[in-house]
Amino acid sequence: MSLPATHKGFCIISRICLNAIISFTFLVSFLVYSQEEYPHGPDSDKYEGIPHGTVTKHTWESTIFPNTIRDYYVYVPAQYKPSEPAALMVFQDGHTYVKEDGDFRAPTVFDNLIAQQKMPVTIGLFINPGHDKNMPTPENPWRASNRSTEYDDVSDTYGRFLLEEMIPELKKNFTISDDPKKWGIGGISSGGICAFSAAWFFPQHFNKVLSHIGSFTDIRGGHAYPPMIRQQDKKDIKVFLQDGSHDLNNQYGNWWLANLQMESALKFKGYNYKFVQGTGAHNGNHGGAILPQSLNWLWSDVVPELADSGVYSFPNDNENKVMMAGETFYFDDMELKTVHLTNASAPISLNDSQNERIVIVKEGELRVSVNKKKKTIGANSVMVLLPGDKGSITCASTDATYYTMVYRSKRPMDQRRGKKDGGSFIIDFDDLKFKEHDKGGIRNYFHRATAMCPYYEMHVTNLNAGIKSHEPHTHKASEIILMINGDTEMEIGNEKYTAQEGDFYFASGNIPHAIKNVGSEQCMYFAFQWE
16 A cells, blocks of 8 residues: 555655654764763874874765765775685774774774784775665765665665665775675764674674764664564574763663663573673764773684783792793794793703794803803803704803793795894893983894894893883884883773782784883883884
8 A cells, every 4th residue: 555645755754754863963972971981091002113004085875765965984004915715804984983083993903903913904995874865965975875874774684785886886996705704894973783783683793893982772663672682593694782871861772771772682591792891972982992991802713823012020939830821923932931940950952943042141140151151151242053053051150040932934034134234142141231312221132033033133222211222113023022121001992900029011013112111210122023
């Protein structure tokens, strides 16, 4: 039965009014509560040494959503190669995610995480909501006339729009993986529930969901998702939710309670999910601040499982302990452990044709040998033993403790390079010159190539109380900061850690980092890095 023209007109007006109300509510909340800040961390900043992708802007007229037009943006990482299928991540309200100085700064975050190997090489598709071509272009993209129709509807329509229109258009120019584990989708507010709907109706395509302040409320039936999750068969999707306790509470529902209901349902059904709770309102402050951590978690199952950047604590009672082990950015395998000896301990012979080793004396004295060279060395002295060379370690004091790091490069071993740059060596701390500067001082140990590392550098820094060595910066090399004495705090990515004497920090390649002396006296630490 056809509807009367007046009824059709009423339906159109109602749809436009609802879209306007939802957009206005979001915009007002966004502006009113924007004073509550969650600061961005270093992973949301640009760095000269990090490869930068490109963002291009395009326009699309949809047939699934008739008479609508929208802008969209495509991010292509610098590492993209047409011969290697890239992962894909789609964002709704694309304008807010690509904004360079906005809450999310997604292209910059993608640059950083891809360089750190915390995300696969990923094409980003950032899509604005559609707008009626017969209406004036809105001054603010949040006011697009078709936003609520597209985003809040609990149906497969928007997913079909992506799968039948937008992604095929993208595939005309880029090689995209068809593995659902390498497809993610995200959005904010109504864009958050839209992302969930796309994955819910098409889990065979979209495995990963990122929802910021998701509108799982009764705008167009979104409040039904928690019981649907509980009652229907579990789908193969991975879900990250973020919301704040001061989110919206209006005629459509309570956003905070709705997200709690989503969490409860996902937990009940055994989904792989994470819910980060805050105290913020209906805006992108919190979601933007934690975007790097969110993406890191979502993509963790499709990138190499590398040893964590962070702090590693010295063992109690000088016991022998493996402090860190596993694959790293440049090493197939690496193990750093402590060894405690007494004058009754048997000499330790070293001869390994496959691995390289560095020994750092923590306390006491050791009598060490490298091939035919022998020397007694004390605290903060170092020995580096290349593969195939012979060495030995004997306790030369009542007792002694040292660190030893054994490692094997992902690159082919190059004995010729290592021998050309001096081969195995011993460095006595007492032979080093101290160079004072305005922040403290430095002792340079070595800067050379070895069989395993084309670049290998070590120094010891003295850092004055209460200051940073530098602001967060990046370099290709992985780095260990090993505390000799003092109390420090270190930013590594978006996390902060503390360390004292004997502990060490590990910062993987390309991750922003900075150390600060938080004690009342000068601190002292090793810094050694490699590629």
